[in-house]
Amino acid sequence: MPFNIAILGASGYTGAELVRLIATHPEMTIKALSADRKAGMQMAEVFPFLRHLDLPTLQKIDEIDFAGIDLCFCALPHATTQQVISALPRNLKIVDLSADFRLRDAAAYEKWYGQPHAAMDLQAEAVYGLTEFYRAEIAQARLVAGTGCNAATGQFALRPLVAAGVIDLDDIIIDLKAGVSGAGRSLKENLLHAELSGGTHAYSAGGKHRHLGEFDQEFSKIAGRPVQVQFTPHLLPMNRGILATVYVKGDPSAVHETLASAYKDEPFLQVLPFGQLPSTRDIAGSNFCHLGVVGDRRANRAIVVAVLDNLTKGSSGQAIQNANLMLGLPETTGLMLAPLFP
Template identity: 55%
Template sequence: MADKLKIGVLGASGYTGADLVRLLATHPNAEIRVLTANQQAGQPMRAVYPHLGGLDLPDLVKWEDADWSGLDVAFCGLPHGTTQEIVAQMPDHLKVVDLSADFRLRDPDVYAEWYGHEHRALQLQEQAVYGLTELNRDAVTGARLVACPGCYPTAVLLALVPIVQAGQVDAGDLVIDAKSGVTGAGRKVAQQLLFAEVGEGIHPYGVAKHRHAPEMEQEIGLAAGGRPVHVSFTPHLMPMNRGELVSCYVRLSDGETADSLRARLAERYAGEPFVRVLEPGESPATRNVRGSNYAVMNVFADRIPGRAIVICAIDNLVKGSSGQAIQNMNLMTGLPETTGLGQQPLFP
């Protein structure tokens, strides 16, 4: 591609927006033309994120003042409930990669139940493609609007969908224990996110009512042949900046073992550039994917007969958000899927 893709990032002042800018800055086929952040409009990006001060970036503007006409792709990192009305006003030629929850749920009634209001752009919802790249690559490639999964569903679905599709586990008995770094809560001033509240401790949140649960159930239900599925899902906030680890407790189908589940995952993800099934006995760890677009996973036999534990680790801001979004953009625009995403994990 001779000409670079002209990119706009809505919500550039959030952690996801900042990581999009960081990754796009070294993407050989991308040029950032528009950055929006309504509360910081008029400021340079370096004033909001000094670590990006060495880049030649446009100043932040309000989304209402952005010129979309000359862009090729818009990334939307806005709060839930905001994106749908803005995307509806964008020109039809513009490809949109949405990182909010506005287009993830296919059933508008389920969306209204979990997000507290009716969907305001149903015509766009019908066009939206669920953007878990490894599991929906063909649909993403031809899409104009892609809804990137939430960070928790990304890790959970990568770990569970192949073995549910193969009938190796009981889709009606799934228990998911999840842990994420503080950036998963967004960049906002809130008492529960103060250092003294988060440091040196772990706490659950959204117990039995987290909005990512119906998203998991939607995709696992499809993998199970379209039948209704309910998962037991509890997320926890960890005293670290980024990273996510999910432990999925499953009931094995007759004749299945932890080894057969691992073999299925290894077969399914063979050749995938960003998903690694570890060697037997190796434990996934967030420190081994930090700053990268990789997901690492493995399967262990539970002490309880007939059960297994599937564990997956990702960086919540990269594979769980901005990196996956760029992976989808690459497919949508005909670029090699891995373009701009070759960063290896940062360790230690």
């Protein structure tokens, strides 16, 4: 019998992506959907692309009966999430897609998010949700904190390299290109089609982007000493997809071999042959991450390029991958959908 699922925050893109993926997941059934400002509406009104599905009516969170729910996805905005999850039944399994439980250090949270953490007891039990590196903990966890989509992309390119000591830890640059759905369904001038299409720009450059908190935490933990990368995101005229171009100092062959070896049994992480480069077009709508490595003409310099879909492997697909583990299901259940091309 399928597990009963609730999704809080179903009127945003990550919420809708959860519904899209669960629609063909053989072991999950959606029993409750929340969207505070759209309570009472049908999902087909909010997202007509889900019209063919028989879904529960949108509710306010406090109207949901969590009695029969096995697992709850929480796709709410940052900051409010801490309050909401604090109020949920303590036995409920939760996969959170917000940034609220990603940083283990309260000071780091306050630094990057501009306010004190409001649920440090929950933080203590939260497991960082980068599945491929926290499998055992996730399988035992009650609360899993999904990663930032940019943070996931950079980590897939770098974690094995940092761990193996094959690169200079003091000279890592992540130049990242991201599609617009990562910014959510929010009404901002720079997200309008007329403003965004046909051009590109960098933003939050110079060490201002919040996902640096995750990079710092994870890379420093792996290295056993502080690691600070450079990180420059760019907004591209595309809806889905992140491409991270990562500049490292180290032997390109060793870099490639380290990644290929680390990921050789991973169902979703595909390392291309040395010298080949991936495209975001080849992972759109899927839970796959493609990685390529090339050497530079200058000795001891390598370029790692990683691509994934920010809404799938970068958030909602990752969330379901984690939920599968938490529910004792095979990790790939419902997630082997091929990318959509063209």
